[in-house]
Amino acid sequence: MAATLLGSALTCVSAGYAVAAAMLTRRAAVRPDLPATGGEVRASVLKPLCGAEPRLYDNLATLCRQSVTGYQIVCGVRDPDDPAIAVVRRLQQDFPGTDITLVIDPRVHGSNLKVSNLINLAAQARHDLLVVADSDIAVPPDYLVRVTAPLADPGVGIVTCLYRGRPVGAFWAKLGAQFIDDWFAPSVRIAHAGGSRRFAFGATIALRRDTLTQIGGFASLSDRLADDFWLGELTRQAGLRTVLSDVVVTTDVTETRLAELWTHELRWLRTIRSLNPAGFAFTFITFTWPMLVLGVALSPTPAMLAVALAGLVARCTLAGSLSAAVRSPLRDVLLLAGWGSALAGRQVRWRDRILPVRDPVQDGKVL
Known part of the structure; x- marks a missing residue:
């Protein structure tokens, strides 16, 4: 029962996020009238x-x-x-x-x-x-x-x-x-x-x-x-x-x-984690493909299958093209792997330098 409830919650939240992301992205693509040049x-x-x-x-x-x-x-x-x-x-x-x-x-x-x-x-x-x-x-x-x-x-x-x-x-x-x-x-x-x-x-x-x-x-x-x-x-x-x-x-x-891609994205993700640790901990719900697959596996009901399908359609719409939609499962799996790696570690690589991910300035003092 607990696993079913967890799967249903994960499916609904992840699918809801994907639908909201697709709608807001579509709305943002419509720009207001140009100002006078x-x-x-x-x-x-x-x-x-x-x-x-x-x-x-x-x-x-x-x-x-x-x-x-x-x-x-x-x-x-x-x-x-x-x-x-x-x-x-x-x-x-x-x-x-x-x-x-x-x-x-x-x-x-x-x-x-x-x-x-x-x-x-x-x-x-x-x-x-x-x-x-x-x-x-x-x-x-x-x-x-x-x-x-x-x-x-x-x-x-x-x-x-x-x-x-x-x-x-x-x-x-x-x-x-x-x-x-x-x-x-x-x-x-x-x-x-x-x-x-x-x-x-x-x-x-x-x-x-x-x-x-x-x-x-x-x-x-x-x-x-x-x-x-x-x-x-x-x-x-x-x-x-x-x-x-x-x-x-x-x-x-x-x-x-x-x-190269892994190093770059890990730097981004660890930096985001350093700025908002609590929010970053729940970022996994945004990785649509693996979360919906896991959610349906835990709660394989017709209702959850329909919710997951809506989420996947939204995720493919967000990708913007057929080729990008085909890449989206791999994209989301890599994001999940990067997120897991970013939960730990205190350093990032930026150009040719290794830098601490913790902000060195706190309360007006250099740590």
Whole structure:
């Protein structure tokens, strides 16, 4: 009896999650009317770079094709021999009408090298609106209009964007993109629909300079692993709101081997666990295929079979294409395995460095 009840509960909850995820994702695909184009947006876009990624020029070029003028792009590297420098120089030549600043500054401010780069970049930012975006992000032409508009409200702390995966490669890259599109983004949409605002994504964070100053500048993040999350969290602690923009940007997924994909996703999952241990413990209900199979195995009734079928249809709809739907069972099984591994372990690999997953800053002190 207990196993049957457990199976029924697991089937209903997992199927309900899949249906809700599919509905919210479909609703988000319908964008509101475009705002008027033209005019100026006085914002500085900060782009910390490290290495010449496969589509770095193409991604940065999307920022140079905005529907407005008046903005500044600030790109920066630490190493004077970084190959990203040549990419930025090419952009400066190809888009002479765009204000592109290149910063080469080796100074290190704390253990987080990305934040060190941001500290160096911020010193060259000329505008009071700041937009921080990862190097592998491509954006639509109305991006700056949309992500900066909510900052006119003084009660808004940050504006952030969800992102979709763009595989740069074959099978494993496509599976990595599904991690973002089929699991991460829907889970954020469900949390957002439930009233949560405890998120901020490196894909885009827009804020006012005075807000950044209020929370102690980028220096307040210099020893934190999840700097994007904490940039939002510190503004929320200051009593300011987080806005999830309707803009969805695109991020490259470049893994070519299972080992690379596993390392990347394990870093994401352990970081999520470190920020919300209790919520992460119940994340297993979002892994639709293995949870529904287990639920029906424990409670093989006609009613539960019908509920599970509805959940699987929703999960396949969420995948967005027939080929992605075929990959979805493997995708969910890998997520379950990654979740189990992420429940333990205190370190992650980020680029070529091993970092502790526990945030080293607690109660204003470095541990």
